[in-house]
Amino acid sequence: MSDNAPVKKQATRDEAALLPPVDVIEDASGITLYADLPGVPKDGLHLQVEADTLTIEGEIDLEMPGGMEASHAEVSLPRYRRVFTLSKELDAGKVTAEFSEGVLRLSIPKAEHAQPRKIEVRVT
Amino acid sequence: MIYRSLFPRDVMSELDRLQRELQQTFHFSPSIRGIARGGFPAMNVGGTPQSVEIYAFAPGIDPATLEVQIEKGVLTVAGERKLPSAAEAATVHIDERFAGRFRRVVTLPDDVDANAVDARYRDGVLRISIARKQSAQPRRINIQ
Numbered sequence: 001m002s003d004n005a006p007v008k009k010q011a012t013r014d015e016a017a018l019l020p021p022v023d024v025i026e027d028a029s030g031i032t033l034y035a036d037l038p039g040v041p042k043d044g045l046h047l048q049v050e051a052d053t054l055t056i057e058g059e060i061d062l063e064m065p066g067g068m069e070a071s072h073a074e075v076s077l078p079r080y081r082r083v084f085t086l087s088k089e090l091d092a093g094k095v096t097a098e099f100s101e102g103v104l105r106l107s108i109p110k111a112e113h114a115q116p117r118k119i120e121v122r123v124t
Numbered sequence: 125m126i127y128r129s130l131f132p133r134d135v136m137s138e139l140d141r142l143q144r145e146l147q148q149t150f151h152f153s154p155s156i157r158g159i160a161r162g163g164f165p166a167m168n169v170g171g172t173p174q175s176v177e178i179y180a181f182a183p184g185i186d187p188a189t190l191e192v193q194i195e196k197g198v199l200t201v202a203g204e205r206k207l208p209s210a211a212e213a214a215t216v217h218i219d220e221r222f223a224g225r226f227r228r229v230v231t232l233p234d235d236v237d238a239n240a241v242d243a244r245y246r247d248g249v250l251r252i253s254i255a256r257k258q259s260a261q262p263r264r265i266n267i268q
Contacts, residue, residue: 021222022220038166038183061247066172071169075179076141101183101184101245
């Protein structure tokens with residue numbers, strides 16, 4: 001799997017893809033990212049964290065009757081792709097993902113040392 | 125025609141799209157309801173000799189709350205998309221996903237049978253399949 005990963009990445013990067021809309025929300029514990037990927041089944045979703053780059057890719061798989069001719073298409077490419085650069089204080093190793101009904105929810109926690117700490121000021 | 129595509133693409137394919145849409149603008153007479161792009165949910169429409177297929181890209185919606193209606197040859201898809209609101213202490217960095225009530229309307233061809241409709245929701249896509257009337261199906265005519 002890891003052997004052919006770079007080759008696959010090269011191939012997919014050249015293909016045109018749709019940019020899925022996202023919401024990114026940050027709180028004290030980390031970042032939550034929601035992405036709309038309608039039409040992507042669970043096994044069509046590819047998430048990758050490499051160094052500080054997060055890549056979200058999804059292949060759309062719609063059931064289409066044979067011989068269908070499209071007359072109007074707003075979703076006109078069969079895949080989504082979006083790439084984000086993570087910042088240092090995020091713990092890329094602890095990303096958790098949920099995917100249901102075309103909505104992806106990613107939680108990226110902040111590294112322990114980056115969690116906000118209240119610093120007590122002592123008066124001496 | 126000012127709108128923002130719901131799913132923008134990279135620059136080259138955007139140029140491609142622009143060219144195609146300019147062509148469409150000048151060569152076709154659009155329907156009176158347009159089929160405005162950029163609305164939610166995004167829609168694809170296609171057809172086979174037996175049916176008309178409509179795909180509405182509406183992720184994260186409880187299918188029971190979707191209203192699908194056919195009246196006088198017009199298909200309406202309406203509903204509401206509620207997104208979890210961010211906690212007070214949280215910061216919203218990017219806010220692109222659609223939230224709120226929506227309604228989209230598609231003019232159907234004349235030969236569809238409004239009583240033979242099948243609607244399914246899977247992976248965030250609502251697929252509406254409407255059969256064409258039997259009488260409208262192509263028939264081979266034998267020459268005596």
